[in-house]
Amino acid sequence: MTHPYIPNAEPGVRAEMLAAIGAASVEDFYADIPPELRLDRPLDLPEPFVAEHDLVRHMRSLLGRDTGTDEALSFLGHGCYPHHVPAVCDEVNSRGEFLTAYAGEPYEDHGRFQALFEYVSMMAELLEMDVVNVPTYDGFQAAGTALRMACRHTGRAKVLVSGAVAADKLSKLRDFLSPDIEIVQAPVDSGGEMGEVVLDDTFAAIYLETPNVYGVVETRGRELAELAHAHGALLVVSADPISLGVLAPPAAYGADIACGDIQSLGVHQNHGGGQAGYIATHDDELVAQFPSRLFGIAPTTVPGEYGFGDVFYERTSFALREEGKEWVGTAAALWGITAGVYLALMGPQGMREVGETILARTRYAMDALAGAGLRVLHDGAVHFREFAVELNDAADAAALLDRLRAQGIYGGVPLDDRTILVCVTERHSIADIDRLAAAVASARRADDEGGRR
């Protein structure tokens, strides 16, 4: 049987084509592969499910072993967030034209160029910066590249990184800034913000996150910008764009580079496969430091018509190989288009409202869990979407989360044996939060009783 995905495996057409070419068999095409490199047996792979229905059964059976956040009440965040995904976002990014397009030219792929240009343009409005890249892989990569951009720009090889950064992200930064760039970590102050730092003229950048890994909104951005600038360094700020309807964009307090992840803008959690990174700068010399593609608007031979194309392509490894800036590959463009759809749906009002709702519900959840007897870290700070709670004894975190999971609640991400990071978005109703608090309170009572016994 000819496989539905391989039309020319059909023996008749195969023979016809071989005859046209004048080849005896497909072996002719492989004559350059030495016999000793030829695999002399079939690959050892499972028996295939050729019938689509059999494949569907197999996949459903496997995937049915997962229990997703749609079947539980989830407070998991820590870099992957359960925001509402508008149906129109799914509709657009599942359009076959976008899903299966790739790297065409600005003529036959005009729509792809325009959609990505519009995405970067909407991000630019949100960020108040004039230059935004076509998405890189994720917020980790965006931070790494932003710091390398700062180093290239300043000619320096040391960066001061906030201590309130996720451990995995720091791991990525360490790997990606190796071997030439030194990372100095700043302390976290008692309020959960970046603590006092000492800078000198060997630093290329200060790297700040807001909201940071604890969900704390950093308040001293301007001060840090001034400090950095006084030493000829840059301020690099990682900010989640979904917060920027209510929070000041990094540029507003002097950041030179903004970066972060756009998964919060209309992309499902996708088991972590929905990440995409943005990097933004002013329209200044930093533009030369971007490795990513930048799509710009350009005139055509017809006045008033807009075409699109690559801005300053000669920065890239596509143009210059190792002489380009880092590298550019296939990153996460479709999530950029999706985030554009999200921003267009939300508009200024929607972005403000979602920010206000998240701020209010986060505070409500902090108070509710404090009421349930947990210690809320950095309670005095403004939190956006996340906050950490601390338990009394080591290993309590896992036990509490196990108890909650038994009730269908994914209570949060354990940061360590006694600290849990709780995430609250506009998808969590007040009743959801109350349910979590009640379950926590009851679990703790059970623990206490267990302890007494």
Next chain:
Amino acid sequence: MTHPYIPNAEPGVRAEMLAAIGAASVEDFYADIPPELRLDRPLDLPEPFVAEHDLVRHMRSLLGRDTGTDEALSFLGHGCYPHHVPAVCDEVNSRGEFLTAYAGEPYEDHGRFQALFEYVSMMAELLEMDVVNVPTYDGFQAAGTALRMACRHTGRAKVLVSGAVAADKLSKLRDFLSPDIEIVQAPVDSGGEMGEVVLDDTFAAIYLETPNVYGVVETRGRELAELAHAHGALLVVSADPISLGVLAPPAAYGADIACGDIQSLGVHQNHGGGQAGYIATHDDELVAQFPSRLFGIAPTTVPGEYGFGDVFYERTSFALREEGKEWVGTAAALWGITAGVYLALMGPQGMREVGETILARTRYAMDALAGAGLRVLHDGAVHFREFAVELNDAADAAALLDRLRAQGIYGGVPLDDRTILVCVTERHSIADIDRLAAAVASARRADDEGGRR
């Protein structure tokens, strides 16, 4: 807040438009509605969920109370069948262009016309008939219209209808053929086929189904065709198109009109919302009797180019109001396009194979349930996809089905207190059938023990 679905409810633009029109308020437009007919209060409707996320929560909560056939092992059929739906069918019929198109002209909707023309053309190949309608609502309507077509054609007002027809379908036929057409029901013979019938020259048609309501494949089609024709009547046969890769099409044994439902061709069960009816004839005088639209191919001003349009539009109520044939409305075109995609994917080979698989598995299931101690009705006949089993005592059927349902098995459709119709398709693996048989056997043992106690 301006609702996202009603742009011009925005007060600014509303005022602007009213001013342009010269109207004081929208009340001006309603001046023809007398005050006593004006509703003087808001409609009494539930508070809306304006935020999309809130609506999603509400709907998921409601829909979560259903347990679908994807969460159970279902042997339910009886007019709505669980065949495999190829992913490409879903992809095509969820394309916004098709989903939201309607009644455009052959120029801007060329693709819609072509897709429907191709659907009827592929059905024509399957049926070996030259004329097939753009889908009517469902197989019930198709049968009713086919019989009315036969009556109009012959000028007679009596039809002989097989006794092996679903009760609901007979209800529809009774209603739809009222008040002018008399229905005479034929007996069912011991083999499950249409029994001996007496015809005279007052009958317009014999109506036969194959496979019939018991899943029995009727074998005397040619004989009935000859009988009908001998009396100047027509043979109308309802046949499920998914069987026609292996079973002879009605035209092959002399049927004048074929009809049926195409839900089996790539359409999900949709809680009964996936039905669509086909009616087919030869290219003869019966064409004049179709109420549905017929799309034909037509030349354009450019040689070799194909356009499309309505064949013999002057038959329809759109053209002639009550002087047209019955009526034509918005029926089920998208399922026609979908069925076309299905037939194109399957091709002649796929249609043969799916038929063979269903035949073999149906027989396997009959043997398995007989082995589990049930009496299989019409065991000697060839069955396609369905068969009936009979239990010893009245009300046993419901009890058995309840027991099976408790194990996650939807065991079949009860035809009456002691008869269950079991449906087996290519989606049911041998293991699924064995599981049903084992569950039946165990339920019956439990019953027996219960009986002994």
Next chain:
Amino acid sequence: WDEPIIFEQSRPGQRGIAVPGPGAPAVELPDSVRRAAPPALPEMSQLHVLRHYVRLSQESLGVDLNVDVGQGTCTMKYSPKVNDSFARAVAELHPLQHPDTLQGVLEIYWRLERMLAEVSGMARVSLQPGSGSAAIYANIAMIRAYHAARGDERRDQVITTMFSHPSNAACAKTAGYEVITLMPDADGYPDIEALRAAVGPRTAALLITNPEDTGIFNPRIAEFVELVHQAGGLACYDQANANGILGITRARDAGFDLCHFNLHKTFSTPHACGGPAAGACGVSEALAEFLPGPVVAEEDGRFSLVTPPHSIGKIRPFLGVTPNVVRAYAWIMTLGAEGLRQVAETAALNNNYLMHKVLRIPGASAPWDRRRIEQVRYSWQELSEETGVHSEEIGVRASDFGVHYWTSHHPYLVPEPFTLEPTESYSKEDLDEYAAILAHVASEARTDPELVKGAPYNSPIHKIDPTPLDDPRQWAPTWRAYVRKHLA
């Protein structure tokens, strides 16, 4: 795309999908039932099938793509994408599952029935019909059953109006009634004197749309109903044009005994190239016992199916077109009472704004100087007399600009008609754009009528020669017929 007919793309041995093998002994078929030769279906790989249909889809113009105000009476409004996701959630439900496993969907039916009862003022609603026309037919069947139950067998006439949807006349005829059609009076309203002349002991019912397909609301509608009631007939309201009057006026309040809605018009379910659609019948208490069965009943929060005592029986299989029932329910639930009223008011606003623009185009008119609710049947009579260009030709030319354009149902009582219904979904700029297209084409008709008559120029195909479509020797309703008649 210049996409060939699918049969032209067939290549022997190809296939688009594989099927599970039997896994059990094959069944031998007797010759009498075995298919002799395989059907000549196309043989194509999966990508090729997909590509073909994706290309065809791009050659179709849905609401998602165009300023869809040109298919008047069809109420082409935005069908929210989120509601499609709910419709997909019922894909794997079987209609004959035990009700215990269907409580969610049954509750949605029950709630939507009640909401539509409130919108119409009726006592009970059935969601079984597959479309508006099927709902009209169901209403007629109930009318027939009602009179029959009273032993009132004389009533063999149904009265409708010329600007009511043709299905009112056609369904009544199918159900065995003689149809009397009232023509509009000089004011454009249905002629009440003609009604007086028509009603009598043979009157089974009045079937009437209001506002009619002209967009004109009949202010004497209650009087019409009353006249029919006095004669012993029933009054049945075709609410296909309800989009402009939601929350403004209700069928029952004008005395109607029955009504119907098109869920795919007023309540936003997608038109799907012509279905699946969905209809709703609403009836007064007196007619509730005749509703098609089953309907959903509720007791202590549990939902079950019951068949009304004198049910007319089945109109279609199973309970209804559930995916569309779910969509319509969700649509109302995101709008509420205030939202529905905003829908109506904005539909009326948009229509009157567009009328204001269209009537400024020289050569366009809207016969009868009456107010309009949600649509208008316009006329190019003046332009046509001046230029010789017909409304159909203007429509074909309009398609070159990426929009639909519909003339009207036959007969063309309004000469050189075109019918626009902008609904609440479109912006002022959309309406300006549509009016500008019409103005542009009208001006082309004056300056270069052959340009308009030669259209289309921007379609996958050129002007169609329709003559073979009405000639039995030439027509080809399938490829099979085409090959036989034209290629053999």
Next chain:
Amino acid sequence: WDEPIIFEQSRPGQRGIAVPGPGAPAVELPDSVRRAAPPALPEMSQLHVLRHYVRLSQESLGVDLNVDVGQGTCTMKYSPKVNDSFARAVAELHPLQHPDTLQGVLEIYWRLERMLAEVSGMARVSLQPGSGSAAIYANIAMIRAYHAARGDERRDQVITTMFSHPSNAACAKTAGYEVITLMPDADGYPDIEALRAAVGPRTAALLITNPEDTGIFNPRIAEFVELVHQAGGLACYDQANANGILGITRARDAGFDLCHFNLHKTFSTPHACGGPAAGACGVSEALAEFLPGPVVAEEDGRFSLVTPPHSIGKIRPFLGVTPNVVRAYAWIMTLGAEGLRQVAETAALNNNYLMHKVLRIPGASAPWDRRRIEQVRYSWQELSEETGVHSEEIGVRASDFGVHYWTSHHPYLVPEPFTLEPTESYSKEDLDEYAAILAHVASEARTDPELVKGAPYNSPIHKIDPTPLDDPRQWAPTWRAYVRKHLA
């Protein structure tokens, strides 16, 4: 469609979606963090946003629509729709759920890792990288870690070839290595003498694609690996071009220590306008301890996450691009060993058939008279010298016929290049059609070169003036910048 920029469609007060209200007391923000002015995002109703993007989608050319053989090296193959349905099934999984709630997806990772290990011959595989280039980078990071772990700090050079993907050079440079690029020899093979000259104690690794982007398989590949091994370096195989050799020859069997695959090329996950993609790193036993973490471990049928002891750490957040991992797994599971081999053989067949057709077009050539596996880098040098028409211009003209056309990466070592890779997805008729388009454009170049140079004629836009894109005073990478520079 003549679709305006989205900002031009904004209308104050409109919105595309409503957001849940707080339901809890508002939080007052200090001035230092409060946004001062709302962002100037577009304000549009939901239908208008949808319509805009649906129109833009129609102005993009995906695999679903065209004979996508013109984006050579990109392996544009059919991405099965059924696999998208599996990808959607992981949409609501959070990556940090407890592994007990993720057994299905973890098993899929585990199984796919093992299947790719079998396909490559490698011991272990990581599916964490977000793309092929990211996998190349991960491989380089592992190479760096390997040498560092051995205290071998002298190795600061990486060797690659000119016809290997530029990311090999660029990633190596980013990771701190000096890059040595081998040029092809007179036969079109990587120059083994140049390699001999380049290897030495400073050699950290060889990064090489095979077949290269020319489609030529280097028959001395094992010798290349051996030379590098003798010098103490590692050999890393860029398997972006694996589509023609699946089941034919394996990376480890030629001695490689590391390799990578692009799941969006060889294993059919969709290209998504340029990602999300997915990459896989395969390594020998010796390098397994350096793999990015975590990876999936299995014990008694239970799956858990473990981080290799000397892991290089994170390449990206979480476990990998799961939707694509799921798709790639399903793709292999519907093909099996025999199917993968048919993929390879048919990709080679299609490529050689297309080459046979293209080389019959006067003016087209394929430099070096070598066999090709799955793609060919062709040249229009002869045509260009004759007509003055350049390869880029031919590409723009080809787009008028609804297909893509790619020249090659820079620099244009092959003059006037174009690169075609037909994969296994296309039919003979598709290849004939593509070749016919090229032949037609080539003949236009001879008869009417200005016609070709003036293209496009069938695009939403006309020929672009690219000069502002490279001029800092004029470039406008966002609408905001455009307004400031050109509209203010």
